[in-house]
Structures are given as C-alpha cells and as structure tokens.
Amino acid sequence: MAPPRILHMMTPLKHMSPFDVNMALDAGYDDAITYTNVTIDDVYGLIQDAIFSRSPEGIKRQGAFIGGKRAIEALDMMDRAKKAMVPPFEISVFADPAGSFTTAAAMVACAKKALQEKFDTDLEGKRVVVFGGTGVVAFASAVIASTGGAKSVLVGYDGPERVRRLTMEANDRFEANLGYADGTTEEQKSELAESADVIFSAGPAGRQILSLAQIKPAKDLKVVADVNAVPPLGIEGVGIKDKGTPIDGTGAVGIGALAIGDVKYKTEAGLFKEMIEADKPVYLDFRAAYRLAQDLVS
Incomplete structure (x- = not known):
C-alpha cells in the first residue's frame, strides 16, 4: 500500500x-x-x-x-x-502568500486576454497602474505584468516612501522596471488613472479606489480589473461578474472579482496537482502561477 x-x-x-x-x-x-x-x-x-x-x-x-x-x-x-x-x-x-501569487497571475492573465480579444494588442509597452501598491496582490501583479513587457506603476496610499522601497526591492530581485507613485489624494489618483492603459485595483476589501468620474477622462484606458468582491467594489462601473464587459462612458472593458477568482481557484488547484503529478521536484511561485493562468484563460 x-x-x-x-x-x-x-x-x-x-x-x-x-x-x-x-x-x-x-x-x-x-x-x-x-x-x-x-x-x-x-x-x-x-x-x-x-x-x-x-x-x-x-x-x-x-x-x-x-x-x-x-x-x-x-x-x-x-x-x-x-x-x-x-x-x-x-x-x-x-x-502562494495570502493567495497573492495565484490571484495576481489570474488578474494579469485575464487582462492580457481582454487586451488581445477586445483591442488586438497585448501588455507590451502598456502603462499598467496598480492601486493598492503596498499590498501583496498589487506587488505580485505589477511584477508579473512587467514580465510581459508592461510599464508597471505601483501606487501607494500613505506617501511615496513605503511604495518606493517595495518597488526598489522588486527591481533588484526580479530585474523588473517598476515605477511608483503616491495616490494618497483623490487628485493624485485621478491623474494616475488618466495616464493608464490598464488599471489593476488590489486595495483593501470593501473600499472604493476609483470612481467612474475618475476613469472616464482616461483616453488610452483599455482594461480595468478589480479583485475586490466586497461592496463597495474597488472600481465604480466594474461589476463583480464582469468578464471583458464595456464600462459605461469609457472605451475600456472591466474584469470583476468573480471572473478573476474563478481563474485564481483553478490556478491554485492546478499547481497543487502539478506537485502531486511531477516526476521530479518542482518549485512554484508567481511565475508558475502566471504560466498556468495564461493556459487556463486561452
């Protein structure tokens, strides 16, 4: 036996x-x-x-x-x-600390798919603004997006110093090219949103990060993804079940927490199964999670 x-x-x-x-x-x-x-x-x-x-x-x-x-x-x-x-x-x-690697991988993979299907493009060269930048999901998603050629910007909410340290640590460790910004005030958040091609919302549960009025002026905005499933949702105008759904008054599409969560769940389960089935030992982190998440959404 x-x-x-x-x-x-x-x-x-x-x-x-x-x-x-x-x-x-x-x-x-x-x-x-x-x-x-x-x-x-x-x-x-x-x-x-x-x-x-x-x-x-x-x-x-x-x-x-x-x-x-x-x-x-x-x-x-x-x-x-x-x-x-x-x-x-x-x-x-x-x-997979706090489920962050699989969640971040799912969010980036879903956003990449939306860029491909809705706009015939990908992450290469896109300005990805990541709100909730001192959190673990935001950190991981910014690093993952940068591996796809995106220009990721981590946005903090309590001044620039803490998010600056995280960015420098990521750049040193992963040879990434992350930027950082302070999003403490509503004016700062509005300016950052207006400059984005893609927005990731990974802030605290039950807290609205951006209003619809703040994202409407963003002329180049294509995809907005929000992992918050607790009302009020992180981005006004992005529904919890949205899966590439147009956002009213914008040229962008939204991806909601349940759409991301479905891919996250399958990614984590798949990585556990990969360990079980592996003939040789494997070491799985956010890179493996993103590989699998892309396969799952394609």
Missing part, C-alpha cells in the same frame, strides 16, 4: 489559511500538516526533517507549501527550502 500524500504547510503567521488547506486536500493530498509562526531560519530544519523520513521513492508523495502575507518573505522561505534539499531527498515546494 502506497504511503499517504502529505503536504507540509508553513506560514510565519499565527494561523495557516483554511482556504489553502482545503485547496490542497481537494487537489489530492491525503494530509495537510500545518506549521505556524515559522521563521525563515526554521525552514531548513523542517524541510530536512520531512525529506529524511522516507525513501527516495516514498518522498515523491510529499511536498511543502509556503503561505504568509508577504511576497518577498515567502520567496526567501522558498529559497531556504531549496537549500535544505539533499538529492535524491528532495520535494516540491509551492509558495
């Missing part, structure tokens, strides 16, 4: 996300063991405890998941996990 499929789920937070636990079990893992308040220094020992408990063949039936709420921290934990492997004692690792 084959040993159970075990997923070791690590987070620096007090609790592991129940959403991710459910997703892992539904994808095919038999057991999901959670480890909370995990530091980067803890990861090495936890991974080695896991990999040396089974034969090289039996080890294929386990993996590791990294959660949390910070993109860079999750990626650093993944790097530490890689260093703990001793081939052939090696397992797959999937990082």
